[in-house]
């Protein structure tokens with residue numbers, strides 16, 4: 480979760496965006512399609528009712544740490560890394576002041592308040608799923624590098 484203009488939560492936690500983008504990117508045939516899917520997955524993640532973590536510091540650390548982990552293990556230009564970056568990138572506008580046409584943020588799910596609803600998926604569940612997803616991507620890459628069998632993705 481990252482807080483919006485009036486302190487309201489505006490998106491699913493960044494670790495989930497990273498994990499979904501990395502997993503989606505692994506399934507795509509190209510870097511460009513991995514990035515496009517990552518952005519689409521951000522909108523999907525924001526639209527799922529969820530609870531938020533009220534710590535911008537935690538979210539930024541998770542985002543930067545996740546991208547660094549993927550860049551080191553999978554490569555900075557791997558489909559998984561680019562998908563994760565594209566999926567997390569829209570939330571940068573919660574941290575960095577970007578132009579706000581009409582006083583509202585740029586990304587569609589951040590502009591329309593009903594697109595973000597509190598409740599539903601707990602923060603613990605989100606962190607668990609994100610950890611499993613990122614762990615799977617990083618582990619699959621390491622197994623492939625070591626000549627061991629991997630899953631169909633990653």
Ligand SMILES: [Zn+2]
Nearest residue numbers: 489490525570
């Ligand atoms: Zn968002």
